Amino acid sequence: MQKQVTWLAIPKMDCASEEQMVRMALGSFETVESIRIDLDKREAELIHQESDQDILQALMPHKLGTQLLFTKALEEGQVLQEESGLDRKILWQVLAINAGFFLIEEVASLLFQSLGIAADGLDMLADSLVYAMALFAVGSSLARQKMVSRLAGYFQLVLALLGLINVYLRVTQPHYLPIVTGMFLVSLMALLANSLAYYLIAKSKNQGLHMKASKIFTSNDILINLGLMLTSLLVAILQSPIPDLIIGFAIFVLVIRGAFKIISLSR
Secondary structure: OOOEEEEEEOOOOOOHHHHHHHHHHHOOOOOOOEEEEEOOOOEEEEEEOOOHHHHHHHHHHHOOOOEEEEEEEOOOOOOOOOOOOOOHHHHHHHHHHHHHHHHHHHHHHHHHOOHHHHHHHHHHHHHHHHHHHHHHHOOOOHHHHHHHHHHHHHHHHHHHHHHHHHHHHHHHOOOOOOOHHHHHHHHHHHHHHHHHHHHHHHHOOOHHHOOOHHHHHOOHHHHHHHHHHHHHHHHHHHOOOHHHHHHHHHHHHHHHHHHHHHHHOOO
């Protein structure tokens, strides 16, 4: 089959974790020769021999709104300036930040009695699992990649469901109040950690694909951290745990959605 160049629009691919998931999905095709992803424009360009519809169907389970822009035959001598994704050093650094803050926030959630902090810690774990899978994918067989995706997804799902059970228990027995100062400070630390992680990711891109600073500060993780800081203020003003319960529930639901996305990689 003749080689083709295909352009895809992926409008819901708004963070580096989802970029890695797209790369893993496209990498499952043996004849995909190169992949170039522009996270800023939310587009992917690849050289392949499979049907463009097969490529499109491989990304559909991730529910990123993938659309086929167009496909054309590869011209003789044409090559992509391939963007290989984050290098291993950057991946390890971002993985360490996320995994470290998972531990910090889970301990802090117990000390400061905050479900929101516990949920954000789990969101950090979710990101670290995706980066770990990206590192593991290098040189690994597709079968092993799928096995790791399945295990990581189910592990994340179990933790998130336990979190939702904790939300239910707190709702039925709402006789607690998060320690506001600790909750605010931990949220601020997580905000700084996420900003550092996305700075590392951004500087690893070549100039043409560099993410703008405004993109970094409007990312989902940053918004969650800001939401937690606001929640701590609401808890202080209202003297009620309800804001903490609400944001904790919302983040746990987001983590569950992410777990199903990871599990879908193993199918």
